[in-house]
Amino acid sequence: MDFLTNDLLQLSDSAVRNATPLLLACLAGLYSERAGIFDIGLEGKMLVAAFAAGAFSAFAGMPAYDGGWGMGAWSVWIGLGAAIVASVAFSMIHAFASITLRGNQLISGVAINFFAAGITVLIGQYWFRMGGQTPQLRAGQRFDPITLPFAKSVQDVPVIGPIYHDLISGHNIIVYLGFLIVALTWWVLYRTRFGLRMRAVGENPGAVDTAGISVVKLRYSALIITGILCGLAGAYLSLGTAAAGFGKDMTAGRGFIALAALIFAKWKPITAMWATLLFGLLEAIGNKYQSVDLGFMVLPGQFMQALPYILTVVILAGFVGKAIPPKAGGEPYVKER
């Protein structure tokens, strides 16, 4: 019994860790798609953010006599800032192609993914000569777990104690930020003027335009938020996980899984949280049980690793309820002349 609850706690804990980058990317996609811009490029933005975070945190933390900036504990924040800047820049390229030039949003997203996959290795190799990796980050260069107040003292209280100590406490700041942003996104989306307008511009940009509000400005704003959130997601991968540094293609399809979670969640923030937690749990199970013996057959490790991708397909196939996307998604808006 104790064994079971321990396993369950450990799995839930990993699920939260795995879900965080998915959640942030999913919310990033939510802003973009609610404003009527498809974003296949979440993956690429996360990747470039992860690289920028790893590289700049490494530079900042390197002692000055090694050619670094010797910034100590500030390094991790420099990394985070660089991640956000890089991701927003990529987001603006996407915005320029799909809003200003009215180009194909899918193709632009695909291009951004490839560009990120290539440029991160090229520059990484040029800067660090480590085959596209960034140097291993030390304390102060990455986000460390935060122990919440009283975690130690309530640890022995039955049920609540272990849950508080093992599951809720002990994550890094980005994890808590991610869940905070869920609430914030809900509030922005449903309780502010900007949110109302953003939802409208994704459904019927013509109406928004008629009301004298700039479609272009709204969509650019939404994509800036998308960029910031992808930046956080990417920074988490290189600064907030055991990887402690950037490795090539480290996003490993998370941008696409986040998109699937977004569709699964029907473009709603709270539901998006649950959807990404589900994917996080699946990833945790795949990592914990390399192969699973079902009695009559053994599921190989490769199957367990492919599980999130398979679930994505099942979800997209609509076996879990019909998802209706924002109506104007993917269509460039042409002002009437």
Place this chain on the structure above:
Amino acid sequence: MNKNLPKWVDLGLIPLLTLALAFAVSGLVVLSIGQNPIAVVKVMIQGAFNPFGIGHTLYFTTNFIFTGLAVAVAFHAKLFNIGGEGQAGIAGVGVALIMLSFDWPNWTIALLVGTLAAMVFGAAWAAIPAYLQAKRGSHIVITTIMFNLIATAIVGYLLVGPLQAVGSLPESPSFPPAASLPTMHDILGVFGIEFDKNAPVNISFFIALVAALLVWILIWKTRLGYEMRAFGHSERAAVFAGISPMKITMVAMLISGALSGLMAVNTVQGEAERLVIGAVEGAGFIGIAVALMGRSHPVGVVLAAFLFGILTQGGAELQYELGIPPQMITVIQALIIMFTGSMENLVRVPLENIFIRAGKGAAS
């Protein structure tokens, strides 16, 4: 397509200008990693065209013709098939399974059956996303990407499990020697022309050219091709004309998957003669850039595939000569996709303005 522009501008000048833009930005990237763009171009061209390199250039070209045609055919029906990578990977499994199942008496039968197996397996891997798109409205872009990742897992599993040869390497046993396909050296040798004996380019190159011709006939000379283009142009109009979206989506994706699959004949059967990990090497994705640059026309696809063949082989030289990682090609590929596929209006709109102004003066 566009009434404001003469055909030569639409099909010639705009692609060339967008390509020039893509190369210009690639040059900036080269500068940013501390290299000289002119030296890079020199190394690439020498690497791609020297007597050793050309055999590799044409080998890569063959792959890209197949994957480029695959994306192009789907584009005509307004379907974005990003799954070439997975379709070619699974087709490799098909080729390996059939090649290892029989003791082939000679290469002609082996080629025929291998080609069929590659097409069937490639098409089958495209069929599920196609069905889900047509019947359940699942976004084909995301499902095909997922199928790429799932295919990687399957191939990985097979090569360390059921299909693994004796030994520790993740690869299948070698195919029977009699099934070995004629290389360009063998073919040109018949006509007394010298060609590098070790070059990987083989008879599949000619299959690729035939495939391009067949795609041209399909798209512009058959009823099915007409229906695909009509559907791609306007789904609603096509439905009114009695064209079934289900049928077109399925058929276009099956053909697309079969074309991607054919790549395995070149790589798995023609070159490696066994199944190895990562046999596709991103060629499925390069097909997207090839189709966009070639404007989904078989002639354009063949030319664009040759360009990417040069880039790939020349890019491999960059690693040896200048220490630039092969990801340089991924960057160029991304920029070509961006500028020709999504930022085309950057050159199109100014050109249209010029021609409207000029047209007003001349026509009236």
